[in-house]
Amino acid sequence: MRRQWTIPALLATSALTFAGCDWMPGKPTEADKPVIQTTITNFHVLWTTHCSGCHGADGRWGAARPLNDPMYLAIADQEYVTRVVTDGVGHTLMPPFGLPQGGPMTDEQIKIVVDGMWEHWSNPAVASNLKLPSISGDTGSVSRGKSVFGTYCGSCHGDQGNGGLAGSVVDPSYLALVSDQALRSAVICGRLDLGMPNFAGYAGGHKSSKRADLSPLTDRQISDVVAWLASHRVEFPGQPYPDTTTIEASADDDRSETMAQAE
Ligand code: HEC
Numbered sequence: 387m388r389r390q391w392t393i394p395a396l397l398a399t400s401a402l403t404f405a406g407c408d409w410m411p412g413k414p415t416e417a418d419k420p421v422i423q424t425t426i427t428n429f430h431v432l433w434t435t436h437c438s439g440c441h442g443a444d445g446r447w448g449a450a451r452p453l454n455d456p457m458y459l460a461i462a463d464q465e466y467v468t469r470v471v472t473d474g475v476g477h478t479l480m481p482p483f484g485l486p487q488g489g490p491m492t493d494e495q496i497k498i499v500v501d502g503m504w505e506h507w508s509n510p511a512v513a514s515n516l517k518l519p520s521i522s523g524d525t526g527s528v529s530r531g532k533s534v535f536g537t538y539c540g541s542c543h544g545d546q547g548n549g550g551l552a553g554s555v556v557d558p559s560y561l562a563l564v565s566d567q568a569l570r571s572a573v574i575c576g577r578l579d580l581g582m583p584n585f586a587g588y589a590g591g592h593k594s595s596k597r598a599d600l601s602p603l604t605d606r607q608i609s610d611v612v613a614w615l616a617s618h619r620v621e622f623p624g625q626p627y628p629d630t631t632t633i634e635a636s637a638d639d640d641r642s643e644t645m646a647q648a649e
């Protein structure tokens with residue numbers, strides 16, 4: 387007999403618990419759900435709505451790689467880009483856009499964006515007379531990559547990669563945010579917008595003086611240098627925490643030096 391009473395009592399308690407959660411502060415309501423605009427079919431509107439926040443207005447000057455780069459569009463194909471846009475890139479800030487993946491775009495809209503990138507920004511002439519590497523590659527050798535880095539990259543990024551004329555490319559926090567593919571794309575296409583030369587040594591249409599006597603990087607060299615960069619990843623980026631006692635002590639030293647100079 388007791389049991390018959392216990393079950394409804396339990397149900398009532400759980401119903402109360404669920405109802406209770408529903409009014410918890412901060413819980414999104416139906417009205418807060420993002421509206422998925424499946425009817426927009428204009429490339430520029432779709433680009434501005436979904437991509438420009440990271441890849442930049444008109445595909446450049448964003449935090450993520452420029453996508454209006456004709457060399458990138460000569461090397462990456464539409465099937466690859468469609469896959470990246472639909473599924474996103476795991477463990478990075480590139481989100482999935484496909485509806486089934488929880489994203490906001492229909493397959494048709496993704497196709498409009500991808501076709502539009504080629505229609506507006508590609509220029510196959512940039513790749514003529516060059517033996518193009520493939521956009522994705524095998525895992526390379528760390529030791530060979532170290533020597534490729536010394537020859538092709540150290541003049542700007544420092545012999546050990548931790549900064550020179552250009553910034554560090556072995557910083558663990560940077561490496562934690564990007565995939566090996568992003569590193570590979572950077573080595574192949576450079577950063578058109580930031581002066582980093584592409585695999586053939588060209589930056590902004592001119593052969594970089596730092597790469598003047600060097601032949602274009604081969605597919606193998608690209609995989610190797612990516613393996614060397616990736617070998618600097620650490621399990622817990624940002625750790626150990628800086629030792630504040632030494633920071634304070636050296637700040638004190640600086641201060642007393644400045645004061646000594648001032649006197
Ligand atoms: C929240 C920021 C963000 C948004 C929004 C975003 N991306 Fe990305 N995207 C990234 C990042 C970061 C990467 C590099 C991921 C990695 O490390 O591989 C990336 C990578 C890519 C790549 C692969 C580049 C390569 O190395 O081959 C493509 C293609 C791409 N995005 C297209 C798009 C398109 C098209 C849109 C809009 C529909 C879009 N992205 C929106 C951040 C974003």
Ligand code: HEC
Pocket residue numbers: 451535538539540541542543552553554555564569572573577580581582583594596597611
């Ligand atoms: C002529 C100088 C120069 C050379 C040579 C050079 N880089 Fe760079 N690289 C840059 C500049 C400039 C940037 C932009 C960021 C900065 O200023 O640090 C950059 C950025 C990068 C990035 C970050 C890209 C991103 O968007 O996340 C990577 C990775 C990189 N370089 C790797 C390499 C590798 C590997 C080589 C050799 C194959 C190389 N670089 C050769 C100048 C150079």
